[in-house]
Amino acid sequence: MPPRSPLPQRDGIDAAWIRTPNTAPEPAPWATMREFLLERLPSHADVEARLAAGEFVDASGSAWTGDEPYRPHAFVWFHRAVAPEVPVPFSIDVIDRTENIVVVDKPPFMATTPRGAHVRETALVRLRLALDLPELAPAHRLDRLTAGVLIFTTRREVRGAYAGVFQSRDVTKTYEAIARFDPSLEFPRRLVGRIVKEQGSLQARLVEGEANAETLVELLEARGPWARYRLTPVTGKTHQLRVQMADAGLPLVGDPLYPEVLEVESADFSEPLRLVARRLRFIDPLDGTTRDYTSSRSLAWP
Numbered sequence: 001m002p003p004r005s006p007l008p009q010r011d012g013i014d015a016a017w018i019r020t021p022n023t024a025p026e027p028a029p030w031a032t033m034r035e036f037l038l039e040r041l042p043s044h045a046d047v048e049a050r051l052a053a054g055e056f057v058d059a060s061g062s063a064w065t066g067d068e069p070y071r072p073h074a075f076v077w078f079h080r081a082v083a084p085e086v087p088v089p090f091s092i093d094v095i096d097r098t099e100n101i102v103v104v105d106k107p108p109f110m111a112t113t114p115r116g117a118h119v120r121e122t123a124l125v126r127l128r129l130a131l132d133l134p135e136l137a138p139a140h141r142l143d144r145l146t147a148g149v150l151i152f153t154t155r156r157e158v159r160g161a162y163a164g165v166f167q168s169r170d171v172t173k174t175y176e177a178i179a180r181f182d183p184s185l186e187f188p189r190r191l192v193g194r195i196v197k198e199q200g201s202l203q204a205r206l207v208e209g210e211a212n213a214e215t216l217v218e219l220l221e222a223r224g225p226w227a228r229y230r231l232t233p234v235t236g237k238t239h240q241l242r243v244q245m246a247d248a249g250l251p252l253v254g255d256p257l258y259p260e261v262l263e264v265e266s267a268d269f270s271e272p273l274r275l276v277a278r279r280l281r282f283i284d285p286l287d288g289t290t291r292d293y294t295s296s297r298s299l300a301w302p
Contacts, residue, residue, distance in 0.1 A: 006061035007077050012128035013119060016080045022072040034066030037076065050078065085121045086267045092123055092130075095149070095293050100158045100286060102127065102136065103151050105295045108272040111144040117266070123150060140166040143239065145255075148175070148277025148295040161285040166236075171282040174232050175241060176220070178274035178299050179250040181227035187219035191244040195237040203257055204239040206247050213237045215244050226253070226302055230278075241275065253302050274299045 007015035020036060023029065030036040037047050037056065050056060054063035059075045090107030097103070104123065111118040114125060128136045139151040139162040153159045165171055195213040197204035214234040221228050229250075231241050239258070245251060246258035253274040256262040264271075276299060281292045 002075055003059055005077055006057055006059060007079065009128070009134055010079050011082075011120070012125040012134070013079070013082065013114060015077045017075055017077045020070065020072055020074045020076070024072070028070045028072065030070040032066060032070055033064050033068045033074075033076075036070055037064075037066065046081070055079070082119050083117065085117070085119065088121045089269055092126060093296070094131075097131075098154075100155065101139070101151055101153055101162060102131065102133070103149065103291075103293050105297060106142055106147055106150045106277075107297070108145055108147045109269050112138050112141040112150060118144065124152070127152065139163050142277055143242075145273035146175075146275050146277060147272070147297040149280040149293045150277070151280070151293075158286065165282050165285055169236070171280065172232075173277060174230055174279045176276050176278045176299060177229050177231055177241065177245065178226055178253045178301060179229060179245055181222045181225055182249055183222075185248075185250075187217060187229075189217050189248075191215045191217060191248055193244065193247070195240060195243060197238045202261055204237065204243045206243060213240050213244065215241060217245070217248075217250075223301060228299065242273075272300075 002017050002019070005015045005017070018040060030039065034051060037051070041047050051064065051066040056064040056076050056078045058064060059077070064076060088107065088110045090110065092107065092110070093105040095103040095105055104127065106112070106123050111122045112124060114122050119125065124136060124138060128134055133154050135156050136152050136154060137159050139153050142148060142150050151162065153162050192211045192214045193206045194209040194211050195204050196207050212235060216232040216234070218230040219227055220230055233240055242252055242255055242258045246255070251259050254271045255273050256264045276295050276297045279292070279294045281290070284291050
């Protein structure tokens with residue numbers, strides 16, 4: 001993990017960083033820090049202009065000129081240029097706010113944290129600005145397309161305690177989804193398998209091998225060819241609910257990734273994924289109280 005950023009946030013967005021590698025015992029392929037930055041960052045002209053403007057800084061906050069001899073194991077901090085984004089036309093509803101946490105009901109189409117093309121239109125950045133909480137950080141994450149209960153910590157000092165609750169799985173999560181109804185299947189049923197997600201692939205997939213993913217599926221109601229299900233994951237693999245349901249022949253309504261990848265315009269918010277993190281329950285690691293939160297997001301039937 002990097003040290004604390006020497007640059008302040010800009011519009012609720014943290015500074016980015018890269019760390020120079022150690023090439024020893026071979027000599028470094030870059031004579032200067034300028035050469036390293038020109039190779040590692042995409043726009044050469046932008047790198048030159050930003051070096052001249054003092055926009056790249058080291059861990060102490062001093063500007064890199066680019067003329068310094070290449071230095072291994074050095075941090076370079078800077079603010080990335082943020083491209084225009086289509087506003088997500090849904091609000092984030094605050095369910096609860098304490099000294100230590102903010103609990104929200106996240107809408108679909110909104111990423112939890114900045115990543116790729118989604119930066120300003122993320123729950124983290126929106127909430128930092130709206131609530132004036134610059135140290136706000138997620139205790140866990142929801143997929144961009146998944147709606148529902150999401151918890152953030154308000155201060156750096158408490159971040160580890162709440163993140164530990166989710167990392168140790170000392171939390172009960174239940175989801176609701178709308179998917180195809182298959183009257184030949186019996187419920188409740190457990191979906192168990194091994195999920196892998198390779199770097200660069202949009203989809204996770206089930207493979208042979210020791211199981212690392214388990215979900216309890218319960219039928220809540222059926223309407224013709226569709227049904228509403230309660231999904232209780234025992235584990236938390238990437239896209240677990242979506243890939244397991246699709247593999248069971250019950251792909252979620254509105255899913256652009258499973259079973260097939262579909263092209264969807266970034267400005268098209270007309271077909272949300274029918275998946276909501278409905279309820280989240282855990283024991284507060286700092287005061288011992290039971291925290292129990294429920295999403296009010298509705299799931300539209302096809």
